[in-house]
Amino acid sequence: xALKDAQVGTRNEAxxxxxxxxxxxxxxxRFQTGEAFRxxxxxxxxxxxxxxxDGVFFPEKSDEVKAVVSLCAQHRVPLIPFGTGSSLEGQVNxxxxxxxxxxxxxxxxLEVNSEDLDCTVEPGITREELNVYLRDTGLFFPxxxxxxxxxxxxxxxxxxxxxxxxxxxxxxNVLAVTAVTANGEEVRTARRARKSSAGYDMTRLFVGAxxxxxxxxxxxxxxxxxxxxxxxxxxxxxxxxxxxxAVIMTIQLGIPVARIELLDALQMxxxxxxxxxxxxxxxxxxxxxHGSEETxxxxxxxxxxxxxxxxxxxxxxxxxxEERTKLWxxxxxxxxxxxxxxxxxxxxxxxxxxxxxxxxxCITQTQEDIAEHGLLAMIVGHAGDGNFHVLLLFDDKSTEAxxxxxxxVERLNNRALGMDGTCTGEHGIGQGxxxxxxxxxxGTVDLMRQVKRALDPMNIFNPGKIFHL
Amino acid sequence: xALKDAQVGTRNEAxxxxxxxxxxxxxxxRFQTGEAFRxxxxxxxxxxxxxxxDGVFFPEKSDEVKAVVSLCAQHRVPLIPFGTGSSLEGQVNxxxxxxxxxxxxxxxxLEVNSEDLDCTVEPGITREELNVYLRDTGLFFPxxxxxxxxxxxxxxxxxxxxxxxxxxxxxxNVLAVTAVTANGEEVRTARRARKSSAGYDMTRLFVGAxxxxxxxxxxxxxxxxxxxxxxxxxxxxxxxxxxxxAVIMTIQLGIPVARIELLDALQMxxxxxxxxxxxxxxxxxxxxxHGSEETxxxxxxxxxxxxxxxxxxxxxxxxxxEERTKLWxxxxxxxxxxxxxxxxxxxxxxxxxxxxxxxxxCITQTQEDIAEHGLLAMIVGHAGDGNFHVLLLFDDKSTEAxxxxxxxVERLNNRALGMDGTCTGEHGIGQGxxxxxxxxxxGTVDLMRQVKRALDPMNIFNPGKIFHL
Numbered sequence: 001x002a003l004k005d006a007q008v009g010t011r012n013e014a015x016x017x018x019x020x021x022x023x024x025x026x027x028x029x030r031f032q033t034g035e036a037f038r039x040x041x042x043x044x045x046x047x048x049x050x051x052x053x054d055g056v057f058f059p060e061k062s063d064e065v066k067a068v069v070s071l072c073a074q075h076r077v078p079l080i081p082f083g084t085g086s087s088l089e090g091q092v093n094x095x096x097x098x099x100x101x102x103x104x105x106x107x108x109x110l111e112v113n114s115e116d117l118d119c120t121v122e123p124g125i126t127r128e129e130l131n132v133y134l135r136d137t138g139l140f141f142p143x144x145x146x147x148x149x150x151x152x153x154x155x156x157x158x159x160x161x162x163x164x165x166x167x168x169x170x171x172x173n174v175l176a177v178t179a180v181t182a183n184g185e186e187v188r189t190a191r192r193a194r195k196s197s198a199g200y201d202m203t204r205l206f207v208g209a210x211x212x213x214x215x216x217x218x219x220x221x222x223x224x225x226x227x228x229x230x231x232x233x234x235x236x237x238x239x240x241x242x243x244x245x246a247v248i249m250t251i252q253l254g255i256p257v258a259r260i261e262l263l264d265a266l267q268m269x270x271x272x273x274x275x276x277x278x279x280x281x282x283x284x285x286x287x288x289x290h291g292s293e294e295t296x297x298x299x300x301x302x303x304x305x306x307x308x309x310x311x312x313x314x315x316x317x318x319x320x321x322e323e324r325t326k327l328w329x330x331x332x333x334x335x336x337x338x339x340x341x342x343x344x345x346x347x348x349x350x351x352x353x354x355x356x357x358x359x360x361x362c363i364t365q366t367q368e369d370i371a372e373h374g375l376l377a378m379i380v381g382h383a384g385d386g387n388f389h390v391l392l393l394f395d396d397k398s399t400e401a402x403x404x405x406x407x408x409v410e411r412l413n414n415r416a417l418g419m420d421g422t423c424t425g426e427h428g429i430g431q432g433x434x435x436x437x438x439x440x441x442x443g444t445v446d447l448m449r450q451v452k453r454a455l456d457p458m459n460i461f462n463p464g465k466i467f468h469l
Numbered sequence: 470x471a472l473k474d475a476q477v478g479t480r481n482e483a484x485x486x487x488x489x490x491x492x493x494x495x496x497x498x499r500f501q502t503g504e505a506f507r508x509x510x511x512x513x514x515x516x517x518x519x520x521x522x523d524g525v526f527f528p529e530k531s532d533e534v535k536a537v538v539s540l541c542a543q544h545r546v547p548l549i550p551f552g553t554g555s556s557l558e559g560q561v562n563x564x565x566x567x568x569x570x571x572x573x574x575x576x577x578x579l580e581v582n583s584e585d586l587d588c589t590v591e592p593g594i595t596r597e598e599l600n601v602y603l604r605d606t607g608l609f610f611p612x613x614x615x616x617x618x619x620x621x622x623x624x625x626x627x628x629x630x631x632x633x634x635x636x637x638x639x640x641x642n643v644l645a646v647t648a649v650t651a652n653g654e655e656v657r658t659a660r661r662a663r664k665s666s667a668g669y670d671m672t673r674l675f676v677g678a679x680x681x682x683x684x685x686x687x688x689x690x691x692x693x694x695x696x697x698x699x700x701x702x703x704x705x706x707x708x709x710x711x712x713x714x715a716v717i718m719t720i721q722l723g724i725p726v727a728r729i730e731l732l733d734a735l736q737m738x739x740x741x742x743x744x745x746x747x748x749x750x751x752x753x754x755x756x757x758x759h760g761s762e763e764t765x766x767x768x769x770x771x772x773x774x775x776x777x778x779x780x781x782x783x784x785x786x787x788x789x790x791e792e793r794t795k796l797w798x799x800x801x802x803x804x805x806x807x808x809x810x811x812x813x814x815x816x817x818x819x820x821x822x823x824x825x826x827x828x829x830x831c832i833t834q835t836q837e838d839i840a841e842h843g844l845l846a847m848i849v850g851h852a853g854d855g856n857f858h859v860l861l862l863f864d865d866k867s868t869e870a871x872x873x874x875x876x877x878v879e880r881l882n883n884r885a886l887g888m889d890g891t892c893t894g895e896h897g898i899g900q901g902x903x904x905x906x907x908x909x910x911x912g913t914v915d916l917m918r919q920v921k922r923a924l925d926p927m928n929i930f931n932p933g934k935i936f937h938l
Contacts, residue, residue: 115717115826116855138721158666169664171673172641187912193822194854195638196891197627197677198906199898199935200917204640204673208666225723248584252607254694254760256725291723298763353662357584385663386585422665429668437667443656447924448669454923455916466668 011097015075016054019099022071023057030058030105041082041100044090046348047402048431053080053094060105062178062186062217069215069460070184072099078463081211083150084126087157088349089430091210095464101215103152109133110218118175118192120220123152130221139223142167145426146335152216157428158208165251165384166258166290169426170207173222177206179214182456186217194222205451210428211462213455227290230258231300232324233317235287235307236280240264240367243283244360246303246310247383251356253306255299259288260384261331264367267338267378271330274337279330280313285383286331287317288324331380338378338391345376346396350409350432352416353387353425362419363388369411373404387425413439429466437467480566484544485523488568491540492526499527499574510551510569513559515817516871517900522549522563529574531647531655531686538684538929539653541568547932550680552619553595556626557818558899560679564933570684572621578602579687587644587661589689592621599690608692611636614895615804621685626897627677634720634853635727635759638895639676642691646675648683651925655686663691674920679897680931682924696759699727700769701793702786704756704776705749709733709836712752713829715772715779716852720825722775724768728757729853730800733836736807736847740799743806748799749782754852755800756786757793800849807847807860814845815865819878819901821885822856822894831888832857838880842873856894882908898935906936 023031032038038052059065072079078098085092094100103124112119114137121130128148130141145154145161153159155177160169167173176190189202206213237243243262250257262285263271269281285307289299296319304315318324330337339347354362363379370377370390381388392408395401413423413436423429423436438445445467452459452469459469492500501507507521528534541548547567554561563569572593580589583606590599597617599610614623614630622628624646629638636642645659658671675682706712712731719726731754732740738750754776758768765788773784787793799806808816823831832848839846839859850857861877864870882892882905892898892905907914914936921928921938928938 113824113826115721116824117721118824158670160664160666164664168641171664171670172637181912181916185912187910187916189910189913191886191891191909192824192889193856193891193894194825195627195629195633195640195822195856195894197629197893197895197897198891198902198909199677199914200682200920201627201640201670201673201677202910202913202916204670205920208668208670213669225721227723252584252586252694254696292767294767295764298761353664355582355585355587355661356663357582387662387664417660420661422660422662422667424666425662425664426666428666433667440660440667441656441658441671443650443654444658444671445668447650447656447671450923451669451674451920454919 012076015077016097018075019071019077020055023055023068023099027057032056041085041102042093043085044093045088046090046432047396047405048090048093051093051095053100054097056100056102058102058105062180065101065180065215065217066184066186068099068101069180072460073182073184073458076458076460079215079460080462081152081156081215083124083153084148086147086149087153087430088427089432091157091428091430091465093431103150112137113192114139116192117223118220119223120218121151122218123216124150126150127154134223138226140226141221142224143170143173151219151221155207155216155219156210160426162259162261162382164382165260166256167224171204174203174207174219175222176203176220177216178218179206179216181214182458182460192220208428210430210465212452212465213461215461228292229296229319230324231289231296231317231319232327233287233300233315234284234327235315236282236284236313238282238311240283240363241360242311243285244383246285246306246312248356249306249310250303251384253302255302257287257299257384258290259286261286262381262383263331263334264363264379267334267380268330270337270341270378271334274340275329275333277330286328334380335391338393342376342393345393348392348394348405349389350392350412351387351389351425351427352412352421352423353385354416354419354421356386358419358421359383359386362415362421365415366390366412369408373408375404375408385425431465434467481545484546485566487544488540488546489524492524492537492568496526501525510554510571511562512554513562514557515901516865516874517559517562520562520564522569523566525569525571527571527574531649534570534649534684534686535653535655537568537570538649541929542651542653542927545927545929548684548929549931550621550625550684552593552622553617555616555618556622556899557896558901560626560897560899560934562900572619581606582661583608585661586692587689588692589687590620591687592685593619595619596623603692607695609695610690611693612639612642620688620690624676624685624688625679627895629895631728631730631851633851634729635725636693640673643672643676643688644691645672645689646685647687648675648685650683651927651929661689677897679899679934681921681934682930684930697761698765698788699793700758700765700786700788701796702756702769702784703753703796704784705751705753705782707751707780709752709832710829711780712754713852715754715775715781717825718775718779719772720853722771724771726756726768726853727759728755730755731850731852732800732803733832733848736803736849737799739806739810739847740803743809744798744802746799755797803849804860807862811845811862814862817861817863817874818858819861819881820856820858820894820896821881821890821892822854823885823888823890825855827888827890828852828855831884831890834884835859835881838877842877844873844877854894900934903936
């Protein structure tokens, strides 16, 4: 299904040729059409085949973005924004060709307002770079999707990750964006006030739009104080159910955990093998607490009681940074530990999100599915959000294995939707999840199409993503 | 300016007559065209003149909402959703006539999922009713805009209020809505998962749309655990600047205050007089802390230190419910205390919101403006958000006084916009703030218009609000 979706469409050869000619003339080395550049900008990390753009443009300022949007609008040529290329559902593919806009030369921090806990950055900066920049201010930007993604990309896929349970997702942490719209003009969606009731929430419309409504040129982010103290801990549980019960109680009691991650038994086995650890090979929760010395101790004690009540093992925790890194090593290395299990295989990371009351059932049924179909897959969950990932190891050279993987993803999504969940908690729709989103949201997708047609009447912004028009 | 905006437009007399005839026949007493009903449904609380609808419909279920939307779409007749009528910017006015849909018969709680901390309700239920319903579940819905508004209305104006500083606004607490759209069909914008990256955030598009994109028929809300303990406190400061500094430090340190309200000196004077209190008549902060016994004590101690550092007086606080109510009495009665100062005058409540670093300047300059122009007005702020209200007492029978009030509001908004703030933190745009929003958001308003035209091509949903097409 994903494959088919990715291939619909036609190319506007004449327009593309004109735009290429013009960009070559105007920007010299900052516009590249070489094979290697193009391939690099359509890299997908799944079975979705790469669809390369016709050229890659590296703007240095928003005026250049305005110029390229106007040019592409005039000639009806697709524009695909590109951050670091870490998206997982084919978001940077160019199914109808066109120009990839790579933001690596637009990665400045434009403004930091420490008193207001906000900053404004260009889209190309990565979250790690931003946090290095902020270090001396006592503030940090908490959203951590795993990859060192760009802020523009994270905004566009409505990213979240391990500590969304405490700090929210990009939806909650973007105060405003500036975007170049279809007429080549730049708009700013909001001021810096922490809240506003002024008209439609256009900020939230751009967050998660995957570049289909305009090209972001700056993002104003909410920042948070670096916690005085960070506590980390680990606790094993006999079953997924018991681990999930502990998560639900933690959330219900309003304990402000910063991270609460669930690794399943197979994942723990991989971690032990890869990192030379000796954890029990049963479902395990990894926690992090942020706060003052007192509140971190308090939260840890509260969780310890909850874990005991739910039948968990000893809750090991520490506020010592080195020991914390050690305790969390299994979680940090989870991806590479899984890959090491079968280095010859490709890895597909897919995600769904369900109401937390359903998390245990959804994971357990997914494990049964994996076993029943003889697949090799492990589960890591942002349990506090009801969001989990399956990392499926498969032979991407084998059509049969790809079909099996696709069938598994379909069953996984149907299962999540059947539990009033969503087909993606944080990866986005891209090309890979269009059919599931249609199933999930029905008539709401028609509203999205109407919005898209209104704001991008020529369908130049990342066409062929989220839905087909 | 507001007056002028409110008067643009034409009525579709033939369509209105047809729709009235049809609704009378179908719904009997549940459709009213009497003078009193109509007047009641266009009551405005400002100098914006009332513009009555042609009839008031009281649906009992969403099928009836679908039917009335289809009927009005067919005959191009405006539909104005109505909750409790507590909006402040003319949101329920009917500038082109049409049908008011009063949701007082749609106030059911459809579903509570305690484990997932969510519930789904019909739009007519008020926040107080919902909290009474939830009492036995250990959960509550925190958003408190002051008035006992309906959840539908609060969703549509993106309401917030005193404890948004901790729990966020309606933007953060609506998980999904169902809405009847222009084609008479009902869509659901999201599933119950706590987060999703599935396509455009249509939920957030309906939140704050003031009924201009469709008619809400249910709202899924995020709930929170009733805090084990609530601490309340009061602290006086010599100046607005010092009170605001204390607020900024509290926010920067990440102390999770549940409420942090600022009353200016005149407001305190009114409160003393009205409620027989003896507070210092200087800027005063009212705080509330939610948590366990330990965390409430900890937060209170932390704030106490901050207050001292900023030159505040003694921080009086308590966890005893009765004493807390006493400490907070001034804040709770603030509105009536102000009205009592000049009962013969009308009261206009207006709001702006600025980055918190600007709050002190914005309030101080506003007080100077009030003094300079010989106005009678007091200030109450949701200081943690940078949001404040001015309650202006004026003679609404005097054209000159109305003009003075309008001029003051204009200066207030220009001041907030000059500080990178917004023309409304929580009241919405309605008819009263269109010009300021245009000034605030520029080209973004054109995007809003494009969205409106796409989703409501016949302009039947609450026309003449937020912007003119």
